[in-house]
Amino acid sequence: MKWEVVIGLEVHTQLTTKSKIFSPASTAFGAEPNTQTAVVDIALPGALPVMNRAAVEKAIQFGLAIGAKVNQRSIFARKNYFYPDLPKGYQISQFELPVVEGGQITINVDGVDKVINLTRAHLEEDAGKSLHGDFQHQTGIDLNRAGTPLLEIVSEPEMRSAAEAVAYAKALYSLVTWIGICDGNMQEGSFRCDVNVSVRPEGQKEFGTRREIKNLNSFRFIEQAIKYEVQWQIGEIEDGRKIQQATILFDPDTGETRMMRSKEDAHDYRYFPDPDLPPLVISNEWLERVRSELPELPVAMQVRFQQQYGIPAYDAATLTSSKALAAYYEAAVAAGADAKLASNWIMGDISATLNREEKDIDASPVSAVALAGLIKRVMDSTINNKTAKDVLKKMWEAGATDATAADVIIERDGLKQETDTGAIEAIVDAVLAANPKAIEEYRAGKEKALNSLVGQVMKGSGGKANPAMALELLKKKVG
Amino acid sequence: MQTIKQLSDLLAAGKTSAVELAQDYLAKIDTLNPKLNAFVTVDADKTLAEARAADVLRAAGNAPLAGVPFGHKDIFCAEGWKTTCGSKMLDNFVSPYDSTVVAKMKAAGLVTLGRLNMDEFAMGSSNENSFYGAVKNPWDLNAVPGGSSGGSAAAVAAGLVPAATGTDTGGSIRQPASFCGITGIKPTYGIVSRYGMVAFASSLDQGGPMAHTAEDCALLLNVMAGFDERDSTSLEHAKEDYTRDLNVPLAGLRVGLPREYFAEGLASDVAAAIETAIAELKKLGATVVEISLPNTKLAIPAYYVIAPAEASSNLSRFDGVRYGHRAADYDGLTEMYEKTRAEGFGWEVKRRILTGAYVLSHGYYDAYYLQAQKIRRIIANDFQSAFAHCDVIAGPVAPNTAWNLGEKNADPVAMYLEDIYTLGVNLAGLPGMSVPVGFGSNGRPVGMQLIGNYFGEAKMLNVAYQFQQATDWHLKAPTL
Incomplete structure (x- = not known):
């Protein structure tokens, strides 16, 4: 039998606010345990939450960036359960009426575009951390992270392969970092994915029973976990067993998934509107201001690059894969580099060297202006392409920020093209x-x-x- | 018996000092509190330190209430004070921070005489649900003082404090004020900050003053009220002087009498006292109109769904992990939670947590919680319809005078039914107050309830003040 895979993602993105979502404590990562905790974060008796406007603004930015409906009235709800790193005994989240509904993200797998619809995105607070390894027979609780603002972004179950799921996660990642609402630091847990996976015989309309893989914090793990889980589910069904709804964990060491809790153990979260927080109301003025301040988005920028610089679609897509890369490209062109040559150099030697050295474009030792200086010497035939590659290598090693950096090396090493x-x-x-x-x-x-x-x-x-x-x-x- | 007004006048005239007053009251507490059990914590060193600071503040000028002593219901977090909320769960909890109410009163130079007993987590109508034991009614030591602010009411009535703070979720200021023959006001929801006030039912809880006179309540409300950005439900309402209308004559005032508050269930002696008081208001120039609050009876089921629902969640933080009681022996996390909460909470609190968890649970939410919210809106609308015909509503606070200690403990629902006239005000978020208007056949006090429209505190206080200028029920004191 042929099987179809059905995947939906719930992504928790940490929002880049200075203070927590409901308290004035800092959100900075890595401080001594329990030093970034206000009365709200420890849940002292009488403590009350106060909404952080910056977090709301980032949710609005996201909603506008994906063409979603931004609800101008949304409700905070309490999700009740007991756990030591959940100090209030409930998490403040949004349940029935989230701040963002709908929206779309386009992914590209093997050159084919596919639109993934989003269900919703809602604001909520993060829990603290339980430290199981640091004490003997005891668990330590660090509440520094408690109350960190999260935007939980939920997709429709529209992905049909691990590759699509990864492409979606990457596209989402690229967008949230592009608009600057998330720092994208996956090691620190700034972008965490829960993946719902089910399988069904090809042609069947009804969804199969899903299992949710919790808390994947790398694209590679997403891919590995889905691939393993799909094979496991197909194996179970083919062996005549039924899939039970469950929450599962992926173990990167073994590459396998394992059960965390079954549906029977599922909590009744007793959601209800948080009486400490009035409905979140977003005025027209606020919405329009955020809209007007929204940076140019990747898709719009791709179109503009093709039109303005006359470069092919492929180049435009690559150059807009990150905001920093796009800025680097535009700076090089602005400094006088030929648009297509600049594209070739950035997608070629510059990217290759950055990859090899595991650096971001921001950390490139050769500035956009210096690169433009080099390209100009190719354009005016002072040096040929091959010499230019050598010059770039030298610029890279020494570090080059000035427009004249290439000229200095060409002069010093006598590399000027022979035109006699x-x-x-x-x-x-x-x-x-x-x-x-x-x-x-x-x-x-x-x-x-x-x-x-x-x-x-x-x-x-x-x-x-x-x-x-x-x-x-x-x-x-x-x- | 002395009022806040009298004490502040004495202080202003230099006839006494904050320290002297504090010493006098501490001595009285020392003598009489064992009979009443109104205090959970008395700390003379702390009180005298506050008094010394208050004398300095008064000397610096512009602090009319500096040096006036009072007591805090043990629900307002106060830095360095044990804040128990009447619960074993918080028996060891010393607050590291001040609630807004505490901070405001401190800033005004009011001196804390101690922390007053209450029903555990403000759940109760008799003050018998305290880990620290029942409070006795100073008018009759066999009677309950009412609840949940029973310690506050008893202490004021007995003269152990000239005034006290209270909180009112379903009548917890008005009903004990009524049972103890004092004056107490529950302001419009959102007037007094809830920041640092241990939450029972967040959408209903409201702090307020309890004192002998309407004038004292107005003076204290001036200190307690005000917008607080740390409480998201606090109202951005312009600062008011609640004493401003005290002397306005009542001529032309329309007093609404809700038919449903004078119906079956109201004890005849209570009814008689209320009717006499209303006759007095008429003498003062008020006119009386009959009004209807047709869904009064629905307030009880609606309240006993919404309040426990919110409480079940609000009290989840008491888990033994970070502060408060934790069971001594346990095997694993679940048992730690179970034992801690089983030991830390009393029966009424457990009953309400269970009720609340039930009405919020999957499959029951719509039938109970949502339904109760609908009733809540209907009740609020009923009041608005009524206020089209009157300026203030008057009626009884409770169907009966204070009952005997232990009398209703076996039947919690019978006790819940005693809240019938007070719950609607909380559900609607309206201001309400209790004014002493006489005594029942058993010699226990009767309170008249006044209900104002939103931000109608000054109007209610005006009515109460004019009534108190013409009567002396508020000046009666029990002999102990």
């Missing part, structure tokens, strides 16, 4: 004398025969000859 026809002519003559066979072939109609000779001329000139000029001279002499 006389000097090149001598080399051409020598090369022709040594390659009578190539001349014959060319004369017999094999145009390409001269290309290898160009290489020899280049070599003979120490890389400084202009290849176009060399070819022209060769043709003239042979023809």
